[in-house]
Amino acid sequence: MAYPRAAVAVLLVVVALALQVTLLSRLPLPGATPDLVLLVVVGLALAEGPAVGLATGFGAGLAVDLVPPADHEVGRWAFVLTLLGYLAGLAQAETRRSAFVPIAVVAATALGSVLLYAGLGALMDDPNVTWPAVNRLLPTAVVYDVVLAAFALPAILAIARRVHGEPQR
Amino acid sequence: MLLALLLVTSVSLITIDYRGAGDDQSPLDRLRSLAAGVFGPVEQVAAAIASPVSDAVDGFSRLGDGEGEAERLRQRNQELTRRLRTSELDRNRAAELDALLHLAGAGRYRVVPAQVIAVGSAQTFSWTVTIDAGTRDGVRPDMTVLNGDGLVGRVKTAGRTTATVLLAVDPDSSVGARLEGSMEVGFTTGQGIETGLDLRLLDGQSSVAAGDRLVTFGSQGSTPYVPGVPLGVVRSVQGSPGSQTRTAVVEPYVDFSALDLVAVVVQPPRKDPRDAVLPPRPAGTPTPTVTVTVTPQSDGGG
Numbered sequence: 001m002a003y004p005r006a007a008v009a010v011l012l013v014v015v016a017l018a019l020q021v022t023l024l025s026r027l028p029l030p031g032a033t034p035d036l037v038l039l040v041v042v043g044l045a046l047a048e049g050p051a052v053g054l055a056t057g058f059g060a061g062l063a064v065d066l067v068p069p070a071d072h073e074v075g076r077w078a079f080v081l082t083l084l085g086y087l088a089g090l091a092q093a094e095t096r097r098s099a100f101v102p103i104a105v106v107a108a109t110a111l112g113s114v115l116l117y118a119g120l121g122a123l124m125d126d127p128n129v130t131w132p133a134v135n136r137l138l139p140t141a142v143v144y145d146v147v148l149a150a151f152a153l154p155a156i157l158a159i160a161r162r163v164h165g166e167p168q169r
Numbered sequence: 170m171l172l173a174l175l176l177v178t179s180v181s182l183i184t185i186d187y188r189g190a191g192d193d194q195s196p197l198d199r200l201r202s203l204a205a206g207v208f209g210p211v212e213q214v215a216a217a218i219a220s221p222v223s224d225a226v227d228g229f230s231r232l233g234d235g236e237g238e239a240e241r242l243r244q245r246n247q248e249l250t251r252r253l254r255t256s257e258l259d260r261n262r263a264a265e266l267d268a269l270l271h272l273a274g275a276g277r278y279r280v281v282p283a284q285v286i287a288v289g290s291a292q293t294f295s296w297t298v299t300i301d302a303g304t305r306d307g308v309r310p311d312m313t314v315l316n317g318d319g320l321v322g323r324v325k326t327a328g329r330t331t332a333t334v335l336l337a338v339d340p341d342s343s344v345g346a347r348l349e350g351s352m353e354v355g356f357t358t359g360q361g362i363e364t365g366l367d368l369r370l371l372d373g374q375s376s377v378a379a380g381d382r383l384v385t386f387g388s389q390g391s392t393p394y395v396p397g398v399p400l401g402v403v404r405s406v407q408g409s410p411g412s413q414t415r416t417a418v419v420e421p422y423v424d425f426s427a428l429d430l431v432a433v434v435v436q437p438p439r440k441d442p443r444d445a446v447l448p449p450r451p452a453g454t455p456t457p458t459v460t461v462t463v464t465p466q467s468d469g470g471g
Contacts, residue, residue, distance in 0.1 A: 003207035015335075016209070017208075017213055018212060018215040019215065019219075020290060021215075021288060021290070021299070022212055022214075022215040022216040022219045022287050022288075023219040023284060023287070024290070025287070025288040025289065025290045025291070026288050028289055028426055028427070029290065030363070032290075032291045033290035033291045033292060033425055035290065035292065036283075050172075051171065055175075055176060056173075057172070058178075058179070061179070065182075065206075065209075066200060066201055066203075066204035066208075066210045066391070067204050067205075067212075068201075068204070068205045068208065068209060068212070068287065068299040068326075068328065068332075068333045069287055069288065069289045069297035069298050069299040069333040069334070070201075070293065070295055070297070070333075071289065071293070071295050071297045071326075071333060071335065072288065072294075072295060073182075073183045073186040073187050073199045074182050074183070074185075074200065074201070075179040075180065075181070075182030075183035075186065075187045076177075076179075077177060077293075078175075078178075078179040078182065079180060079183065082172065082175045082176055082179060083172075083176065083471035085278060086172050106303060107268060108213050108351055113292065116290055117292060117294075117427060118171060118294065119181070124187055125468055126216040126294065127340050127341060128294040128339070128340045128341065129294050130340075133361065136363075137291060137292060141292065
């Protein structure tokens with residue numbers, strides 16, 4: 001039972017990552033890049049809870065760290081997405097209460113991902129991490145991710161629930 | 170429990186990679202090139218799919234709703250429009266290749282052409298792209314990358330079929346620059362894709378002005394930068410003449426937000442091409458007015 005679920009998670013992450021680096025990051029958008037990988041992690045965490053969230057987050061983060069054209073220290077996105085996957089998973093029970101919960105979680109994790117990643121960079125004296133750069137990314141990251149979530153999150157949740165064998169609402 | 174374990178793993182990975190970065194042989198580089206070997210082809214396929222996707226969406230969006238002659242004709246029309254657009258794309262690409270070959274010829278650089286297939290997301294704070302040429306094509310780390318307009322960056326890491334390019338606008342990249350027609354030299358440092366480059370001139374007395382044009386000075390042994398590649402145009406100058414160093418804002422020739430066809434210089438020219446590679450000055454119009462009009466003034470973020 002766990003095997004197809006893991007395979008589906010891996011497939012979702014690979015597809016999201018491929019789309020992210022070849023399509024989304026090339027869109028002529030000012031500021032941040034819509035983060036489809038983050039949405040996959042958040043989606044699976046919301047559907048299946050903190051344990052799946054942090055495992056998916058770690059795997060997806062490591063993939064983001066390694067796949068070209070990544071050029072930063074390996075482990076930075078792994079750290080960020082592990083933590084955010086876990087935290088998003090904690091909100092699993094709340095998702096049934098209101099449709100706004102997933103949107104709020106996406107907004108919060110988008111904000112958190114930029115801040116955490118920049119924070120890790122600041123700890124390592126990354127010359128690229130500056131306040132103006134962070135400031136420019138923050139609002140756009142939240143807006144793009146929430147907009148993208150409106151399309152992508154229902155699909156991710158549906159896939160996760162179907163694989164889970166749970167009857168759809 | 171698992172959370173703590175994975176977080177600690179991440180942190181130790183970061184530490185290993187961070188420590189190893191100094192003596193440019195991180196144990197994780199192996200892992201990285203493995204990932205490049207596995208995911209590079211995936212990116213190539215995805216990039217090949219992604220570019221005609223929008224066209225296909227256009228073409229298929231109206232399929233299947235109704236029958237009849239009108240519908241058939243409309244589809245035929247769409248098909249022809251799509252083909253026309255594709256040939257336009259081809260023509261665009263041919264023009265890019267023309268410009269590239271012209272530039273490479275003018276500088277006598279021997280180049281390997283490549284296509285940008287993936288771009289790093291802005292959230293990583295670094296400006297890197299993946300190209301579809303690797304060690305198989307003779308691409309090695311620390312080679313100059315250019316396109317028909319000028320300097321793009323340098324090869325950071327090279328896998329078998331793909332390579333990662335650090336763009337000149339990345340804050341990590343610092344390029345030796347020379348003012349056109351003089352021996353005034355300085356360094357440009359990347360300021361991100363929206364700001365361009367910062368120029369720092371070594372001689373505080375130098376008379377640099379808006380509209381001056383820059384080429385690469387060329388590094389020791391032409392690694393990582395070959396000499397004579399057009400860099401950009403000085404947009405504005407800070408500091409008065411006589412101060413310790415003079416800095417200027419440079420607008421790069423290359424449009425880094427729309428990179429497509431690039432070339433890796435696999436063999437530097439035998440002789441410094443000096444200013445021969447710079448585009449001809451537009452006749453009649455004074456250059457400063459041309460460059461100033463492009464400046465977006467209301468960019469508060471800086």
